[in-house]
Structures are given as structure tokens and as C-alpha cells.
Amino acid sequence: MLIYKTITRLIQYRLCLIHYTELGIEQIFSYTLAKETGVSPEQVRKDFSQFGIRGNKKAGYNVLQLIEQINAILSKNTVQKIILVGMGNIGKALIHYKGFENRNMQIVAAFDIDPAKQGRKYRIPVYPLQKLPQIVRREDISNAIIAVPESTAQQVCDLLTENGIRGILNFAPVILKTSDRIMIKNISLCGELEALSYFTQRTTV
Amino acid sequence: MLIYKTITRLIQYRLCLIHYTELGIEQIFSYTLAKETGVSPEQVRKDFSQFGIRGNKKAGYNVLQLIEQINAILSKNTVQKIILVGMGNIGKALIHYKGFENRNMQIVAAFDIDPAKQGRKYRIPVYPLQKLPQIVRREDISNAIIAVPESTAQQVCDLLTENGIRGILNFAPVILKTSDRIMIKNISLCGELEALSYFTQRTTV
DNA sequence: TATAATATGTTACAAAGATCACAAAAATAA
DNA sequence: TTATTTTTGTGATCTTTGTAACATATTATA
Ligand SMILES: NC(=O)c1ccc[n+]([C@@H]2O[C@H](COP(=O)([O-])OP(=O)(O)OC[C@H]3O[C@@H](n4cnc5c(N)ncnc54)[C@H](O)[C@@H]3O)[C@@H](O)[C@H]2O)c1
Ligand SMILES: NC(=O)c1ccc[n+]([C@@H]2O[C@H](COP(=O)([O-])OP(=O)(O)OC[C@H]3O[C@@H](n4cnc5c(N)ncnc54)[C@H](O)[C@@H]3O)[C@@H](O)[C@H]2O)c1
Numbered sequence: 001m002l003i004y005k006t007i008t009r010l011i012q013y014r015l016c017l018i019h020y021t022e023l024g025i026e027q028i029f030s031y032t033l034a035k036e037t038g039v040s041p042e043q044v045r046k047d048f049s050q051f052g053i054r055g056n057k058k059a060g061y062n063v064l065q066l067i068e069q070i071n072a073i074l075s076k077n078t079v080q081k082i083i084l085v086g087m088g089n090i091g092k093a094l095i096h097y098k099g100f101e102n103r104n105m106q107i108v109a110a111f112d113i114d115p116a117k118q119g120r121k122y123r124i125p126v127y128p129l130q131k132l133p134q135i136v137r138r139e140d141i142s143n144a145i146i147a148v149p150e151s152t153a154q155q156v157c158d159l160l161t162e163n164g165i166r167g168i169l170n171f172a173p174v175i176l177k178t179s180d181r182i183m184i185k186n187i188s189l190c191g192e193l194e195a196l197s198y199f200t201q202r203t204t205v
Numbered sequence: 206m207l208i209y210k211t212i213t214r215l216i217q218y219r220l221c222l223i224h225y226t227e228l229g230i231e232q233i234f235s236y237t238l239a240k241e242t243g244v245s246p247e248q249v250r251k252d253f254s255q256f257g258i259r260g261n262k263k264a265g266y267n268v269l270q271l272i273e274q275i276n277a278i279l280s281k282n283t284v285q286k287i288i289l290v291g292m293g294n295i296g297k298a299l300i301h302y303k304g305f306e307n308r309n310m311q312i313v314a315a316f317d318i319d320p321a322k323q324g325r326k327y328r329i330p331v332y333p334l335q336k337l338p339q340i341v342r343r344e345d346i347s348n349a350i351i352a353v354p355e356s357t358a359q360q361v362c363d364l365l366t367e368n369g370i371r372g373i374l375n376f377a378p379v380i381l382k383t384s385d386r387i388m389i390k391n392i393s394l395c396g397e398l399e400a401l402s403y404f405t406q407r408t409t410v
Numbered sequence: 411t412a413t414a415a416t417a418t419g420t421t422a423c424a425a426a427g428a429t430c431a432c433a434a435a436a437a438t439a440a
Numbered sequence: 441t442t443a444t445t446t447t448t449g450t451g452a453t454c455t456t457t458g459t460a461a462c463a464t465a466t467t468a469t470a
Contacts, residue, residue, distance in 0.1 A: 004400065005457075011399045015378060029417070038380045041417090042459065049419060057418050057465045073403075080402045089301045093294035094394075099378070103395050105402070142405040143398065167401035169394070173220060173304070175243040183404050185397050189299075189374070190308050192390050193348065194216045195209065196372035197285045197310070198278075199388050200347040210427075234447070247429065247449090254449060262435045262448050414469080423460075430453070439444075 006047050007074070012037045013044070014070045018102070020063045029060035080105045081139055083165075085156050086147035087112040087126055090171050094145065095124045107145075109135050113152075129159065136163045143167040150174050157184075211252050212279070217242045218249070219275045223307070225268050234265035285310045286344055288370075290361050291352035292317040292331055295376050299350065300329045312350075314340050334364065341368045348372040355379050362389075 016036045020028060030048075031041040048055065053069045055061040071077060084091055084107050095107055110126045112118060118126045127135065135141070144165045148156050153172035160168060167183045170176055173191070176184055221241045225233060235253075236246040253260065258274045260266040276282060289296055289312050300312055315331045317323060323331045332340065340346070349370045353361050358377035365373060372388045375381055378396070381389055 004404075007400050007403050008396060011396050012380075015396075031417085036380065040459070042419095042461095043457095045417090045419060046458090055418060058416055058467050060417070074399065075403065075406045080399075080406075082398060089298035093298040096294045099395060103399060105395065105398055143401050145398075167405035169397055169401060175217075175241065183401060185401055187392065187394070187397065188213075189392070190304060190310065191213060191216050191220075192374055192392065193287060193310055193350075194279065194285075194308060195212050196348050196374060196388060196390055198212050198280070199209075200372035201280050236447090245429065246447090248427095250447095250449060251428090260448060263437050263446055265447070412470085414467105416465100416467085418463105418465075420463085421461090424458085426455100426457080428453100428455075431451090433448105433450090435446100435448075437444100437446080440442080 003050075006050060009037065009039060009043070009047055010051075010070050010073060013047070014067060014074070014076075015103075017063050017067045017070070021067070026063055027060055028063055028066075030055070032060075076104050078104070080143070081108045081141055082106065082143045082145060083108060083132075083136065083139075083141050084110040084124075084145045084147060085112075085129075085132075085160070086145075086149075086171075087114070087117040087122075088147060088149075090147040091145075092122070094147065095122055108139055108141070132159060133163045136165065141165065143169070146170045146172055146176075148172060208255075211255060214242065214244060214248070214252055215256075215275050215278060218252070219272060219279070219281075220308075222268050222272045222275070226272070231268055232265055233268055233271075235260070237265075281309050283309070285348070286313045286346055287311065287348045287350060288313060288337075288341065288344075288346050289315040289329075289350045289352060290317075290334075290337075290365070291350075291354075291376075292319070292322040292327075293352060293354075295352040296350075297327070299352065300327055313344055313346070337364060338368045341370065346370065348374070351375045351377055351381075353377060 013033055016033060030044040034041040034044045051073050053066065082105060084094060087110050091110060095110060100106055107124055110124050111129050111132055112126055113129060118128055142165065144160050146153055146156055146168055150172045153170065153174050154176060157168060157176040157178055161178055161182050166181070170184055170186050173188060178184065218238055221238060235249040239246040239249045256278050258271065287310060289299060292315050296315060300315060305311055312329055315329050316334050316337055317331055318334060323333055347370065349365050351358055351361055351373055355377045358375065358379050359381060362373060362381040362383055366383055366387050371386070373381070375389055375391050378393060383389065
């Protein structure tokens with residue numbers, strides 16, 4: 001994906017900028033944002049430049065204006081609705097999380113095969129899988145989170161894509177096989193920890 | 206990090222290979238593994254080659270032997286101990302997770318400032334932060350997970366690094382500032398979802 | 411008005427990573 | 441034994457991403 005990393009950084013910048021508004025900061029420089037987000041000032045300017053965001057020489061960028069411009073790029077003017085499949089450990093952690101709102105996202109429905117999990121016990125209604133096609137269509141959902149066991153992840157993925165889902169955040173430790181028009185992002189917590197281990201181990205040698 | 210991606214892939218390969226042993230498969234080819242992990246066969250061979258793992262022309266690689274070789278590279282012969290700071294939504298999801306064992310990892314202790322969370326209510330003992338230095342030293346821990354709110358993440362990070370932690374998996378949506386000898390891996394769930402949204406939005410236009 | 415200082419924006423350069431192409435080896439078939 | 445097929449291993453190439461350099465614009469100051 002060509003500009004995936006750039007978009008990821010824009011999202012980071014946006015988060016910082018929102019902090020700045022809370023602190024009453026109105027104007028910033030590329031190196032301010034760079035330091036805060038751990039990239040180089042040139043990178044910040046280049047990212048902005050790529051999307052036609054221009055700053056002022058000697059005066060940097062206006063925070064509010066910058067947020068507006070990034071919002072426009074990221075289509076952050078409407079709330080982005082997401083569904084969740086699998087109400088286990090991870091699923092529950094996600095639906096209890098308050099941080100989505102600030103970022104204009106909302107988990108609008110969850111699904112689980114286990115009848116004990118279904119109903120309105122949680123902040124968000126939990127439906128049986130049979131309801132999925134209907135809700136995806138009604139709410140016009142494009143993105144979903146897979147938080148089911150490895151053994152059922154592929155079939156959940158198939159169900160989602162058959163019903164028009166185009167983006168999936170996958171927690172199951174399997175590589176999902178699907179059309180390349182579908183975008184899949186794997187969250188591999190164990191993998192990340194194993195990689196960390198490798199490098200922290202090495203440094204002692 | 207020079208070989209970070211290679212290591213990440215080795216970890217993926219290992220996971221697949223373990224599946225193969227469970228299915229009774231003894232011998233595999235680079236393209237088998239490639240298909241399963243979503244990379245190219247050349248990449249697989251190159252990754253192995255980089256660590257001196259050689260296959261057999263026309264006969265591919267022996268599964269068990271390959272696992273052994275990858276284990277040796279990843280130091281997977283001993284259980285890797287990890288600590289967790291923050292017993293909220295994410296923290297609880299992690300300690301209830303059974304999947305760490307299969308990957309030779311173990312969360313050996315958790316920490317929280319909230320006395321209500323402390324004690325032996327969970328699978329893993331939860332201590333006050335004051336106990337952290339002692340336990341890190343006693344158990345010889347190198348890696349930690351930060352699952353505390355954004356507002357306290359930096360101070361937890363400082364505490365960890367002061368006590369010899371060298372690798373951190375961070376769930377808080379902030380860029381932690383620390384020495385560059387410390388390896389930090391950020392898990393940005395909201396960020397990933399926002400990026401997904403961006404691309405799935407675009408495709409409709 | 412001229413000069414200095416400070417940030418931006420862009421072009422050129424470098425590094426990392428992945429892909430491609432193909433030679434070499436091993437097994438099988440003729 | 442020779443030819444054919446299959447699969448590995450790696451040098452060359454392409455792509456992507458990030459870094460560095462520098463010219464340009466703006467503001468402040470003398
Ligand atoms: N919990 C963690 O810390 C953690 C860490 C790393 C990876 N993961 C991965 O994340 C995924 C979820 O983990 P978890 O701990 O939440 O699992 P879990 O077992 O606690 O929950 C899985 C949930 O999915 C539901 N489910 C099963 N099949 C389903 C289907 N076909 N359709 C809908 N719902 C279905 C189950 O009823 C259950 O509620 C797993 O693949 C796991 O390997 C979890
Ligand atoms: N839950 C999610 O789905 C989710 C999604 C994205 C990001 N995150 C991020 O992950 C982090 C954890 O999220 P959560 O939902 O589990 O939060 P939470 O509020 O449920 O839990 C935080 C826990 O940390 C403890 N804590 C606070 N300060 C501490 C300190 N200084 N030392 C030790 N413990 C301390 C609290 O007592 C609490 O138990 C947050 O930074 C959050 O932004 C969470």
C-alpha cells in the first residue's frame with residue numbers, strides 16, 4: 001500500500017494536535033510535531049506537502065486549521081462505524097474502551113455464536129451471526145474487527161467479505177485468505193512480544 | 206531496526222510449522238510456507254538463508270528440524286518471562302489469554318496502582334508498583350507490557366527502564382520518550398482502525 | 411532599506427526491503 | 441547413463457521509504 005505509512009503518521013499528528021488544542025497551543029512548527037511523534041521534521045513537512053497542506057515560513061502551522069485539513073483527508077467529519085465479531089477477552093476489552101469516541105469511531109454492534117454472550121448486557125448490543133448481513137447493510141458498515149479463536153477466524157472473514165466488509169482488523173494469529181481488494185491488518189500481540197524478546201535477548205550478549 | 210521484519214517473519218513461519226507437526230506433515234517447500242504466511246517463496250528462502258538454514262534441493266525443508274533451527278535463532282528453548290503493568294480492560298484480556306504458553310512466553314506478574322485490582326484474584330498475581338523493582342530483579346525480566354492510561358504511561362515507562370526493562374509493548378496512544386537502547390513497540394488499535402477506514406472509504410469513491 | 415535569522419518545501423541521495431531471474435543441485439524418468 | 445523436472449540459493453534489480461541539503465520565503469531588526 002503506497003501511502004499507508006503516511007496515513008498512519010497523519011493519524012498520529014492529528015492526535016498530537018488535538019492535545020495541543022487542549023493545552024491552548026495555537027501555532028506549531030514541523031520540529032515540534034516531529035519530536036512529539038518520533039519522526040523527523042522533514043518527514044512531517046513532506047507528509048503535509050504530499051496532501052497539499054502548506055505552512056507559513058517562519059510561522060509554522062496553525063493547529064486548528066491543520067486539524068481541519070487532516071480531518072478532510074481522513075474523512076473525519078462523520079463518525080466511522082465498526083462492527084466486532086467475537087465477545088471474548090479481547091472483544092470485551094474493546095467494547096469497554098472509551099477512547100474510540102475522541103477519534104470519531106464507534107463500535108455499533110458486536111456478534112458472537114455463544115448465546116450466553118448475546119443480548120444487551122454490554123454497552124453495545126451483541127447479536128447472533130445470522131443478524132450480521134442485515135446490520136452491515138442497514139448501518140452501511142465497511143470495517144470489522146475479528147476477535148474470535150484462530151479456528152473460526154477464516155470462516156468469519158469469509159462471512160464478512162461476502163457481506164461487503166472491506167477492511168478487517170484481525171486479532172487471530174492466522175493469515176486470512178481473501179480477495180486483494182479487502183484490506184486486512186493483523187494485530188499479532190504474541191508475535192510482537194516474541195520479536196521484542198529476540199532483540200532484548202541479543203543486547204545482553 | 207535492520208532485521209526486525211525478518212524476525213517477525215521467522216516467528217510467523219514457526220507458528221505455521223507447529224501447525225504442520227500437529228497435522229503430521231514432515232517435509233515442506235518454501236512455497237508451501239510462503240502461501241500460508243502470505244509472503245513470496247523467495248522471501249522465505251532468503252530469510253532462512255540469512256540465518257544459515259539450508260534446505261534440500263527438490264526435497265525442501267524438514268519441519269521438525271526447521272522448528273529446532275528457528276527456536277535456536279529466537280532463543281525459544283527457555284520460557285520468556287514478561288510483566289504487565291495496568292490491569293484494566295486490556296490487561297485483563299491479556300492475563301486470561303491461553304495462547305502465550307504455546308509460544309514459550311509467560312506473563313509472570315502484573316502491577317496496578319488500584320488496590321482493588323491487587324492480590325491473587327486472577328490467574329497471575331497483581332502487585333502494587335512498589336514491588337516492581339524487586340520482582341524484575343528476582344525474576345530477571347527484560348520485557349514488559351504497558352496497559353495503563355495515556356496519562357501515566359510515560360511515568361510507568363520511566364519506572365520500567367530505570368529497573369532494567371529493555372523491551373516494552375505499549376498500548377497507550379502516546380510516543381514514549383526514552384533511551385534508544387530501549388526497544389518500544391506501540392500497539393495502536395485506534396490508529397490501525399483509522400487507517401483501515403481511510404482506505405476502505407477511498408475505494409468507494 | 412538592507413541584513414540576519416528562522417522555517418518551510420522540494421530536489422537529490424541513500425538505505426532497506428522485496429522481487430526477479432537464473433544457475434546449481436538433487437531426484438526421477440527414459 | 442543422460443535428459444528432464446523440480447526446488448533451492450543468491451546476485452541483480454526495482455520499489456519504497458526515509459534522510460540530507462539547500463534554495464526560498466517571511467519576519468524581525470538595525
Ligand atoms: N486475549 C488476548 O490477550 C489475545 C492475545 C493475542 C491474540 N489473541 C487472539 O485474539 C482472538 C480472540 O482472543 P480472546 O482471548 O478474546 O478469545 P476468547 O476465546 O476469549 O473469545 C472468543 C469469542 O469468540 C466467540 N466465537 C467463537 N467462534 C465464533 C464465530 N464463528 N463467530 C462469532 N463468535 C465466535 C466465542 O464465543 C468467544 O466469545 C483469538 O484468536 C486469540 O488467539 C488474543
Ligand atoms: N481497551 C481498549 O480496547 C483499548 C484500545 C486502544 C487503546 N487502549 C489503550 O490501552 C491502555 C489501557 O486501556 P484499558 O482500556 O485497559 O484502560 P483501563 O482504564 O481499563 O485500565 C487502566 C489500568 O491501569 C491502572 N493504572 C493507572 N495508572 C497506573 C500506574 N501509574 N501504574 C499502574 N497501573 C496504573 C488502573 O488502575 C487501571 O486498572 C490505555 O492507554 C488505552 O488508551 C485500550
